[in-house]
Every structure is written in C-alpha cells, then in structure tokens.
Amino acid sequence: MKPEGMKIIVFSDLDRSLLNDKYEYDQIEPILHHLLSLNVAIVFASSKTRNEIEFYRNKWQITDPFIVENGSAILIPKNYFGTHYEFTRQTQGYNIIEFSTPYCIIHEKLDVVRNRTGANIVGFGDMTAEQIAKDSGLPIYLAKLAKKREYSEPFKILDGKDKEVLDAISDEGLCFTRGGKYLHALGNCDKGKATSVLKNLYLQQFKKIFSIGVGDSANDLPMLKIVDKPFFVNKTVNRETVWKEIESIAQTQ
Ligand SMILES: [Mg+2]
Structure with missing residues (x-):
C-alpha cells in the first residue's frame, strides 16, 4: 500500500528497535533525519521515562508527541494538534494523557x-x-x-x-x-492503548494517516497490532533493514 498524500507516523520503541544493545544509533541517525525532513512524525513509545525520551528527542530535534513508561502516558507538546482533545493534566510544555497509576x-x-x-x-x-x-x-x-x-x-x-x-x-x-x-x-495500560488514542488524534488532525510500528519485545506487541505496517526486530530482521524500509515507504509519498 502506498501512503501517498498521507501523514506518516512512526511509533517506535527505543531499546533494540532504534538503539542497539550498546545504546548506539549510528546507522539509524541519518535515516531519522531524512524521515523528519520528509515531515514524518516520529513518536517514541518506550518503557523509558519522560526524561530519558526527552534526551533522545532533544538530540534529534524531534517535536512530536511521545509515549512514556510502556503506555503509562502520552505527552503532547502544547499547540501540536490544532483540534480539541481531552487530557489529564498540563505542564508548561505538554498536555498529558495519563493511563497508569502514580x-x-x-x-x-x-x-x-x-x-x-x-x-x-x-x-x-x-x-x-x-x-x-x-x-x-x-x-x-x-x-x-x-x-x-x-x-x-x-x-x-x-x-x-x-x-x-x-x-x-x-x-x-x-x-x-x-x-x-x-x-x-x-497500571492498567499498554503501548497499544496509548498508540490507539494518539493515532486517533492524528486522524482527527490529518484525516489521512499511515501508521508504522517498530518493536522487538512482548511489550511492543499491543502497539504493533494496531498500526498499518508493523515491524518486529529480531535476530533475522535487523534494525537497519527495518529503518531503511521505513525510509523507502516515506519516499513514496
Ligand atoms: Mg525494546
């Protein structure tokens, strides 16, 4: 399926999906920059904390929303979506939709x-x-x-x-x-539930979207189930191959 004219959103885990076992990302970094220049949204959905994910977002100057602590909450930069949506609380920079327990x-x-x-x-x-x-x-x-x-x-x-x-x-x-x-x-949440809520916000804003998921572990499966194009990184499907394929999907726009 060619996602022509669609907003592409990549929901990606970090460890072993984008970063390798040594937390390196050398081969993926240029692809990320290319995807961002093509206006692809890069949404990190990780078990990592807000602070850890912000570290990577800042490094690559990503301004898209992100999903923290295995689907516990979605952090949406203020003014990111022009449409109305419900959220649990606000901080200076974000509207936060929470699913887990403190x-x-x-x-x-x-x-x-x-x-x-x-x-x-x-x-x-x-x-x-x-x-x-x-x-x-x-x-x-x-x-x-x-x-x-x-x-x-x-x-x-x-x-x-x-x-x-x-x-x-x-x-x-x-x-x-x-x-x-x-x-x-x-608490009662997973990456799939948070991805689904965020996907709907993108749909509300852009009308036509194409969602891609990248994961490598059991905690990623709920997320991979609800995207249009899931990628599961394992011993036979490596990270670089997956990200190169995502790059070629984005180029067909
Ligand atoms: Mg992982």
Missing part, C-alpha cells in the same frame, strides 16, 4: 508483593543509578534519568519465583509487561 503506588504495591511472596524482587527504585548503570549497561547519565519514574517500575525476579510474583502483581490490581531486559509493573 509511581509511588506501584512501588508500594510491589513491596506488598515482595512481602506476600517472599520473592527476591529488585526494582529500579531499590537500586542506585550506579547499580542500574552496571546492570543495564546504560551510561550513568542515562541511568540517572531512568530512575526518575512517574508511573511504572522495571524490576527483576532474582530467585525464579516468577509465577508467584506475577500472580501477586495481578492480585494487587497491577499489570506487568516484559521488555528486552526487565519486567515492568504498571
């Missing part, structure tokens, strides 16, 4: 899960930035931003009590999802 509640409920199951659960809230950097491979300045959580907690279960822990998380009314390196506890 971080303090997620953290408290994970404590309850830990006590109930006796499992050895370690979340980002229990770790220093230095420990997160060592465990995840993130540089320290990004590990510090990864700790600034608003809605969700990445965690690991160190003693194999996965079933007990995940059952207890559900009993506490929370959801969980699996990213590339960590499990994530969050």
